[in-house]
Amino acid sequence: MKLLTDTLWIFVRSLKIYFRVPFIVLMTIIQPVLWMFLFGEVFSSMADIPGFGGESYIEYLGPGIVMMSTMIAGAHAGLGIINDHREGILDRLLISPMYRSAIAIGALLQETVTMVIQALIMIGVAALLGATFSGGLIGIIQLTTIAVLLGLGMGILSTTVALFVLKEESLTAAASLITMPLIFLSGMFIPLKLVPNWVENFAAFNPLNWAVEAGREVITTKPDWSVVIPNSSYLVLMFIVSCALVLLAFQKYQKTL
Amino acid sequence: MKHAVEMKNVTKKYKKNVVALNNLTLKLTEGKISSLLGPNGSGKSTTIRMLTSLAYPDEGEILIFGNKKIDKHLIGCVSQSSGVDPMGTGRENLMLQGRIYGLKGKKLKERVDELLRVFHLQEDAGRLSKNYSGGMRRKLDLAMGIIHRPKLLFLDEPTTGLDPEARKELWNTIKRLQHTDGMTVILTTHYMEEADELSDWIAFINDGTIVAEGTAEELKSKVGKDTVTIMCNKQAQAYSILQASYQTLEDKDQLLVMVEEGEQKLAGILEKLRGNQINVSSVTVSKPDLGDVYLLYTGKKLSVEVGAE
Structure with a gap:
């Protein structure tokens, strides 16, 4: 019971902070919308390339941008804990009788809420630009779930890194360094059969690519589950591994105190 | 005489070679204000972090009110790095802190109102605390530290950065907490006059160990x-x-x-x-004042230390 209430209070606090900084809310939405619009327009003729598959480019790009937006949001999720460390809030919470896991779970719940909102906005924008989402509401729910799973996995990894570096600049640099290659070494912009072999090989280990592959399937009328299930399982595995890593990072953080 | 804190041969090392506490033994009496004094890096803050369960000793034993397991409800802490959420209002900070310690409903609201009144923060209770002055934030910090009426309160350099008026006001509050609520207060400070004014007992730490302890008068008489x-x-x-x-x-x-x-x-x-x-x-x-005692036992001039803060 105490774990639930502790988690609730941290969740409410995190949500309030998020919405009190409108700039961040705006940036986390505007950036992916711009990606969707600019890439969708500039590369619209990509769909005509032989071997692309014939569908419209926005149909192809849409799920990828949804995944990318939650991944980028997740990659920066650790900034919150660095701020809490700097302000002494993290230590105050650790001294208190609060469940330690509530500190992480409460913040993750807030990330989940904001990622769902973000994913739905992206889906809306993609639909406005011409994507059909033929799998209907169920497909959209599945797509959003996969996007949030990717975002949370990245979010926990970001928190892990944050607890090691404890500096905003370092985390931001690490986030950019990691997300940029993940974006380009995936099948997000172009089918993997059209890119060099090494990119395709790398993409097999790329969480963004797992999410994109699975996401593209679930929004169709007949998803290929042999693609969805393994890729989603990798994401679940990444989530579990990152949870274990963040616990170790908390222990390491406390050892340095 | 009961002890609120007993540390027996406590050692703490960071990485491999940095010894923060070196076989430190310390007993602090219940219901008194005790001060830990010493230069930067002497081990004061490490001691507080251990007593508040934020860090663990490598060796030795720590007892809080006679128990090895620290009951977190019994302790309150106002640390150096504040702990006030700048993106929360004064009232929200207090409400969250109260909830964490299990206060709820009417009791919580009444306690928050009481603390806002006592610390003269009522008018600013609805403002984000990032807009508070240093003094206001410190008062909010202290209010958060005592919201659950702890038996043992740790104050890690509570008046650093405060103007003389705000410092005096905080001193009075600390004395009141001890006198009226019977709280045991453990304080670290760089200000000798603060330790002299507030403390029933003073322990000097240098290089991670206690080098002298006693009442202010006893310590001053040692300088002679x-x-x-x-x-x-x-x-x-x-x-x-x-x-x-x-x-x-x-x-x-x-x-x-x-x-x-x-x-x-x-x-x-x-x-x-x-x-x-x-x-x-x-x-x-x-x-002789405590500055002379400080010099005698730490070998460091006080003016340099305070100037470095």
């Missing part, structure tokens, strides 16, 4: 002598005259004469100088 500071002409001649009878030091353009009962010896000192046609332009007698 008063200092007679003299400015005069013919300083070199005056120095050799005084040195023959007293322990004397030359410090730039003044002479420092260490004597017991300085006020009584003053007439004799001046007589010796006048008898040699030396004109004294100023003379002061100072009793």
Whole structure:
């Protein structure tokens, strides 16, 4: 019971902070919308390339941008804990009788809420630009779930890194360094059969690519589950591994105190 | 006499070779205000972090009110790095802190209102605390530290950065907490006058171990002598005259004469100088203070330490 209430209070606090900084809310939405619009327009003729598959480019790009937006949001999720460390809030919470896991779970719940909102906005924008989402509401729910799973996995990894570096600049640099290659070494912009072999090989280990592959399937009328299930399982595995890593990072953080 | 805190042979190392606490043993009495004093890096904050369960000892034993397992509801802490959420209002900060400690409903609201009133924060309760002054934030910090009425309160440099008026106000609050609520207070500070004003018991830490402890009076009496500071002409001649009878030091353009009962010896000192046609332009007698104790046991000048903060 105490774990639930502790988690609730941290969740409410995190949500309030998020919405009190409108700039961040705006940036986390505007950036992916711009990606969707600019890439969708500039590369619209990509769909005509032989071997692309014939569908419209926005149909192809849409799920990828949804995944990318939650991944980028997740990659920066650790900034919150660095701020809490700097302000002494993290230590105050650790001294208190609060469940330690509530500190992480409460913040993750807030990330989940904001990622769902973000994913739905992206889906809306993609639909406005011409994507059909033929799998209907169920497909959209599945797509959003996969996007949030990717975002949370990245979010926990970001928190892990944050607890090691404890500096905003370092985390931001690490986030950019990691997300940029993940974006380009995936099948997000172009089918993997059209890119060099090494990119395709790398993409097999790329969480963004797992999410994109699975996401593209679930929004169709007949998803290929042999693609969805393994890729989603990798994401679940990444989530579990990152949870274990963040616990170790908390222990390491406390050892340095 | 019951002990709120007992540390027995506690050692803490960071990485491999940095020894933060070195076989430290300390007992602090329940219901008193005790101060931990020492230079930067002496181990004060590490001690507080361990007593508040934020860090763990590598060796040794820590007992809080006789128990090895720290009951977190019994302790409150106002740490150096604040802990106030700048993106929350004063009231929200207090409400969250109260909820974490299990307060709820009407009781929580009443306690929050009481603390806002006591700390004169009512008018600003709805403002984000990032817009508070340093003094207001420190008051909010203290209010958050005591919202659950802890039996043992840790204050890690609570008045650093405060103006003299805000500092005095905080001192009064700390004394009130001890007198009326019977709270045990453990304080770290760089300000000797703060330790002198507030503490029933003082422990000096240096290089991770306790080097001296006692009441302020006991510690000052260990320094012993008063200092007679003299400015005069013919300083070199005056120095050799005084040195023959007293322990004397030359410090730039003044002479420092260490004597017991300085006020009584003053007439004799001046007589010796006048008898040699030396004109004294100023003379002061100072009793030993905690700064002298600090210097004696840490070997570091206080002015440098405070200036470094």
